[in-house]
Amino acid sequence: MTHKGQKVEVFVLKERCKGCGICVAVCQTEVLELSEEKNSHGYRHPIVINADRCLNCGLCEMFCPDFAIWATIEKEGVLG
Amino acid sequence: MAKQKSSSLENFFHPTDYFLVSDIFPTVWCPGCGIGTAVYSFFEACKEKDIDRDDLYIISGMGCTGKISEFLCLSSSSITDGHIIEKAVHINEKNPDKKIVVFLNNADFLISGGEELKKAKKRKLNILIIYINNFIYALSKDQAFPMTPYMRRSTKGEFEIPFNIPYMAYSIGASFVARWTPIRAGWMKHSFVESFSVQGLSLIELISPCLIYDANTGRILDPVEKMAFYNDNSEIQFWVPVKNLDLRRQKRIIIGKFLDINRTHDT
Numbered sequence: 378m379t380h381k382g383q384k385v386e387v388f389v390l391k392e393r394c395k396g397c398g399i400c401v402a403v404c405q406t407e408v409l410e411l412s413e414e415k416n417s418h419g420y421r422h423p424i425v426i427n428a429d430r431c432l433n434c435g436l437c438e439m440f441c442p443d444f445a446i447w448a449t450i451e452k453e454g455v456l457g
Numbered sequence: 458m459a460k461q462k463s464s465s466l467e468n469f470f471h472p473t474d475y476f477l478v479s480d481i482f483p484t485v486w487c488p489g490c491g492i493g494t495a496v497y498s499f500f501e502a503c504k505e506k507d508i509d510r511d512d513l514y515i516i517s518g519m520g521c522t523g524k525i526s527e528f529l530c531l532s533s534s535s536i537t538d539g540h541i542i543e544k545a546v547h548i549n550e551k552n553p554d555k556k557i558v559v560f561l562n563n564a565d566f567l568i569s570g571g572e573e574l575k576k577a578k579k580r581k582l583n584i585l586i587i588y589i590n591n592f593i594y595a596l597s598k599d600q601a602f603p604m605t606p607y608m609r610r611s612t613k614g615e616f617e618i619p620f621n622i623p624y625m626a627y628s629i630g631a632s633f634v635a636r637w638t639p640i641r642a643g644w645m646k647h648s649f650v651e652s653f654s655v656q657g658l659s660l661i662e663l664i665s666p667c668l669i670y671d672a673n674t675g676r677i678l679d680p681v682e683k684m685a686f687y688n689d690n691s692e693i694q695f696w697v698p699v700k701n702l703d704l705r706r707q708k709r710i711i712i713g714k715f716l717d718i719n720r721t722h723d724t
Contacts, residue, residue: 395488442493
């Protein structure tokens with residue numbers, strides 16, 4: 378499933394993440410999951426498991442308190 | 458293909474990184490704190506209204522909320538308790554073109570510094586005051602203070618009645634009064650957008666989850682449980698009379714927009 382036929386890309390800056398898990402709880406289409414490995418600060422960061430199901434709703438970006446995750450629509454190979 | 462993109466991820470940054478210093482991450486707040494969400498929605502509102510970095514001046518106080526001005530890539534300052542709105546008055550005299558935004562927490566606003574609101578009203582400033590209320594002095598945990606909820610107390614002492622901030626702002630003469638929780642981040646952003654075009658004082662109270670503050674049990678809740686707690690116990694109602702907004706014996710927190718009129722000519 379994609380946003381109006383366009384591909385959506387989800388980005389995670391894992392060194393900014395603190396592993397609160399709000400993005401995983403807030404995602405309605407179960408795109409994200411907390412990873413087993415940890416980042417350099419010792420937190421479990423989210424990873425993208427179902428990238429096809431992202432709707433680009435922006436909830437994970439909106440609720441992330443650490444500015445660590447966002448999604449964009451991919452336009453002709455150029456990330457916007 | 459996915460590996461190539463993740464390796465070149467350093468070239469792409471978060472949409473609000475235009476306003477932030479990206480070297481200082483991770484931020485100093487607890488995981489799941491509501492202050493980060495407030496900062497994000499504020500800068501999203503700035504982007505929607507085409508407000509550049511040079512048009513803003515951000516003042517914050519001490520403590521957790523005061524750390525906001527540490528990682529902003531624009532003119533900002535962190536000032537001791539009690540002088541914050543006074544500083545806003547001085548900055549407005551020197552830079553009348555800049556939009557002044559003040560981030561306050563409980564200690565800055567209710568113990569010392571809240572009386573400066575009258576000065577800001579008298580000088581007819583167009584400032585936006587974002588008051589982040591997390592029901593606690595987060596860095597000094599066990600004190601009771603004017604916003605402690607009704608059936609809560611410190612280890613010794615009596616119950617106190619919490620303070621009604623929107624009513625106080627109304628009586629001083631604010632033009633725009635709203636109250637939101639960070640779980641309504643989209644509404645919060647909409648209120649920031651509206652308050653940029655308000656003439657006069659505007660105060661937005663954000664009831665923000667604090668991880669140290671235990672809600673109803675003895676243990677510290679998860680960030681997700683905390684967000685769910687504020688989601689379940691809040692209720693959106695618009696244009697409620699500000700007198701009814703105290704958190705005294707309410708079972709649910711009333712959030713919404715309550716006042717939006719031009720009151721610059723009131724004295």
